[in-house]
Amino acid sequence: MAQNGRLGGKVVLVTGGGSGIGRATALRCAEDGASIVVVDQNSSGADVAKELTELGAMATSQIRDISNSDDVQAMVGEALESFGHLDILVNNAGVGGSGQRLHELSIEEWDRTIAVNLRGQFLCAKFIIPLFLQSGGGAIVNVASTYGITGAPRSPEYCASKGGVVALTRQLAVDYGSDGIRINAVCPGYINTDMGGRRAALGPAGAAAANAAREAHAALQPLGRQADAREVANVIAFLASEESSFMTGSIVTVDGGCTATFNHGLPE
Numbered sequence: 431m432a433q434n435g436r437l438g439g440k441v442v443l444v445t446g447g448g449s450g451i452g453r454a455t456a457l458r459c460a461e462d463g464a465s466i467v468v469v470d471q472n473s474s475g476a477d478v479a480k481e482l483t484e485l486g487a488m489a490t491s492q493i494r495d496i497s498n499s500d501d502v503q504a505m506v507g508e509a510l511e512s513f514g515h516l517d518i519l520v521n522n523a524g525v526g527g528s529g530q531r532l533h534e535l536s537i538e539e540w541d542r543t544i545a546v547n548l549r550g551q552f553l554c555a556k557f558i559i560p561l562f563l564q565s566g567g568g569a570i571v572n573v574a575s576t577y578g579i580t581g582a583p584r585s586p587e588y589c590a591s592k593g594g595v596v597a598l599t600r601q602l603a604v605d606y607g608s609d610g611i612r613i614n615a616v617c618p619g620y621i622n623t624d625m626g627g628r629r630a631a632l633g634p635a636g637a638a639a640a641n642a643a644r645e646a647h648a649a650l651q652p653l654g655r656q657a658d659a660r661e662v663a664n665v666i667a668f669l670a671s672e673e674s675s676f677m678t679g680s681i682v683t684v685d686g687g688c689t690a691t692f693n694h695g696l697p698e
């Protein structure tokens with residue numbers, strides 16, 4: 431791990447860091463020299479923190495629900511106790527859509543998706559920005575989605591939550607630019623993760639079929655494949671670092687060109 435890398439001396443808090451894009455981001459930022467706080471709703475974050483420390487990085491983990499304000503405040507307090515400062519927030523934790531049209535969707539399903547994907551990012555920013563104001567700056571990278579830019583079938587609550595993240599990213603950039611706080615978002619397209627553990631729940635044959643269906647949709651798009659989570663993590667680490675010093679309020683697609691075409695594909 432490069433202590434003198436582009437994130438050397440920085441402390442990065444990654445929500446949803448126990449798997450997928452969050453885990454890849456934790457690893458990438460640690461390679462760039464950062465100390466990492468891995469936050470997840472389950473013990474997967476501890477596994478990632480262990481992996482990081484075995485690689486020579488400084489890392490801690492916390493089990494927190496980012497949709498719960500008490501949890502988020504406790505998360506910030508514990509991160510400060512661990513490292514004394516916090517420099518970068520990666521607002522990554524999220525849940526997928528239910529695959530239903532709006533009239534079929536329960537109010538509870540709508541509320542839960544908005545609570546995690548949008549309220550969760552709001553809460554983490556709300557309780558971390560005061561630290562950035564005190565220390566004279568910081569960076570936030572919000573993980574949105576291509577579904578926050580375009581409409582997509584059977585995902586009203588997911589599209590609305592990610593569209594909210596896109597709008598919030600721009601709005602926060604306006605309010606906090608003069609405080610030295612940069613806020614950007616990435617919009618991943620089809621990334622080869624087991625989002626929400628859906629594939630695991632299908633068993634090996636079902637998971638293989640679901641992945642094949644996703645690959646078929648991804649094949650319609652310019653780069654013709656799903657991405658590895660690390661390909662998103664690389665962009666997140668760039669936006670977290672000073673290499674992106676003149677970027678704020680940017681909505682960066684990492685989607686193999688899918689939003690450049692009409693062939694957006696279908697959800698799983």
Ligand SMILES: NC(=O)c1ccc[n+]([C@@H]2O[C@H](COP(=O)([O-])OP(=O)(O)OC[C@H]3O[C@@H](n4cnc5c(N)ncnc54)[C@H](O)[C@@H]3O)[C@@H](O)[C@H]2O)c1
Nearest residue numbers: 446449450451471495496522523524575618621623625626
């Ligand atoms: N995989 C994709 O194709 C894709 C595409 C676009 C956007 N995204 C976004 O990327 C982000 C990461 O998704 P992923 O594909 O890595 O999925 P994932 O399911 O592998 O990772 C999400 C992580 O967030 C955690 N999490 C969920 N709810 C939480 C909560 N309330 N509090 C704390 N942690 C919570 C989960 O336990 C999990 O570890 C999400 O915001 C997702 O919407 C993913």
